[in-house]
Amino acid sequence: MPAMNDWLREDLLGKEHDLCTAITSANPAPAVLKMCAPDAALMFPKMEIISPEDEDAFMDAMQPPFHRFDHFETEDMRAHFIGLMGGVVTYKIRATRGKEKYRATASSTWNQGADGEWLLVAHSETLI
Helix, strand or coil, rough: CCCCCHHHHHHHHHHHHHHHHCCCCHHHHHHHHHEEEEEEEEEEECCCCCCCCCHHHHHHHCCCCCCCCEEEEEEEEEEEEEEEEEEEEEEEEEECCCCCEEEEEEEEEECCCCCCCEEEEEEEEEEE
């Protein structure tokens, strides 16, 4: 039987993969909004901090082609736990759009509610 942290790690990494897929989709705002805590903060390079606290500004900031890539991959994705109800996922992003390359490190902080669902508290990407 897998250890509790193994199950939590897989669950949390799955949520991060869902977030990456949503962020890079054709219309990211609705899917990302569903994953966010009400006061979440999302920080992307060369952008102001966006939060679902102002849903209209959030939707406007994530208008297509917000973070759309022809190809993207994550590397070295790791889950770090803050007790049983919180975790941070760190990784590298490699992506391309046409001839443009995007390289960044990323970090997401998640909080698990009483219902067991993980909600995104903060997400940050830093260009490298």
